[in-house]
Amino acid sequence: MAHLVVLHVIAGLGRGGAEAVMARLVAASAAQCRHVVVSLSDDGVHGARLRMQGVSVHTLGWRRGRATAGGLFRLYRVVRDVRPDVVQTWMYHADLVGGLAARLAGVRAVSWGIRNSDLHPQRSSRSARMALRLCALLSAWVPRVIVSCSERAARLHAALGYRADRMQTISNGLDLHTWSVRPQARAEQRARWGIGMAAPLLGMVARWDPQKDHANLFEALSQVARALPELVCVLVGPGMDAENANLIRAIRARGLQGRIVLDGPRDDVVDVVAALDVHVLSSAYGEAFPNVVAEAMACGTPCVVTDVGDSGRIVGACGWVVPPCDAQALGEALQEALTVVCGDGGAALRAACRQHVEEHFGLDRMVQAYLQLWARLRTEGDARCAA
Template structure:
């Protein structure tokens, strides 16, 4: 079986991580090809190492007419005798819908909110929804992502959409808790729904109670060149305690440095970085949005959205537990990843879908 995956870019994100897992567990004799609409980025080397072939269209984020992507899809389908074309994220979905490649089309929804950053992107979302009847299968990564499709007006029958949780490789045992002062890690691109201001306000309160605590933020656009973020850190007086790393190519390595991974979003589906965190046995503290609470193992680790005081309380509560209490949560987090978010199960579920379509 030969699958072509299409994704917008090769930066760190839930869609890219899912694709990496699907590429990594390809069965003997199968082929998994990858088309990236933009140019090489932070995850390129990892994706290229597991894909049968990788192609970059070299489009820009502002491209309105997706001619390059369409041409590349047609060329790759013919060259590699592709059986199924599977797209991720709405620009890639649009190209999959518009390209007359004659193969079954699959889409995975990774979002529970339209986070389009400009009017053109919003038109793309609506167009994808209107043309979604061209897909043979639409998969939602969580229940909230499926609900979002219904709200957006997807023509593909919502009652026929499948929910397949993103899976991730689980470590052989929970990672040991780092020594020293508490370290919180936040993994999200720079986008309004990720609510970095809420996170920073919460962390400022944590610092008042746990002076040695530090916060590490990673994601596209989350770096020291982002004046909006650095001004907020300066205003709160916590810039010396917060690291802004931008995209990172080894999320797991960063996660293992954390006492806990924090999500501060006011809109989220099921964050892939959270699945990777519990796969290492690192507990998740999150706002109650989408299905993010499914990653937690204690109700005190789930707080209302846009409530920085509640988020600060949860972060402080976690690090002020006894070592035995934190160790229990690390083990429980790892157990949840192994039983509910196994990468092999996810890959096998997708493969069964491809077989059914063929």
């Protein structure tokens, strides 16, 4: 059978989780598929890398959430010229415009991609909320399948009006050769950060965004610091630097100066999470399948998470899950986690984290699920054409 031709439509190619998963999927399935990628915005961090792998990448230059008539026509022409077997879209805006362009170009094999568990009514963008509502209305006509990376997100979107009978959950998968236990990272990164080897070390890899609820994290840290005077927390991600005045004010308001290391965005996140005693994700809403939780666990780093999206399912029995926006519960879980990880039970827990990810969230599992889905969509399309 000839290679599948899969055209991906995504809002952008920046540092987000959906972008990383798409790039990972494209690279891992290149032997079975010819991939074409359309970014509604720009090249981001993945565009050049994808081109180096031989992937055709088109950029439309849209501002976030702002379509143009010329851009819509260009998208339609790309779909028409490529004539893909399947159009796979990623996130609300791409689901909406990518799905419509595909159907107008005569492609029925459309697979939407849900990457959020929900949208906050005040903090989420108006265009994202509008795109979600339109997708719910069109979900009976545009997509053949709606792929959710999260079981909870699938249920929530069905409740919002998406066609439940078209939902399929495919969890994100990790390259377990890249995301691995790295004993040398602990000493190397602590030296880089100026942190002693004996200090209890927390960390969170996340952008500065209300969704991530750093305010809740800081309140919890102020509680933990009273019990663990040597506590240090490293924050990594876009906006995690001294130029972020709102971040600095929030840190000072909780008296956490000297306890928090700001390291900005990093390309070597694998070394960051491998160096931590515990990784925390304090999100208040919006997560579906937070990749960083599985990534940290694959590196043998236990996690404390808020119960948003599939965070609890990822952690399983190998970590701590607390309600969102509950600083008291988060602080207690962080203190307990550090006590266990830095004590006699730490080695066994680290090994259990790695094993859990190997069993449930490996890259091969995700790739095979998408390949089977795309092959089925092409077969169904061929059958309709023959009829």
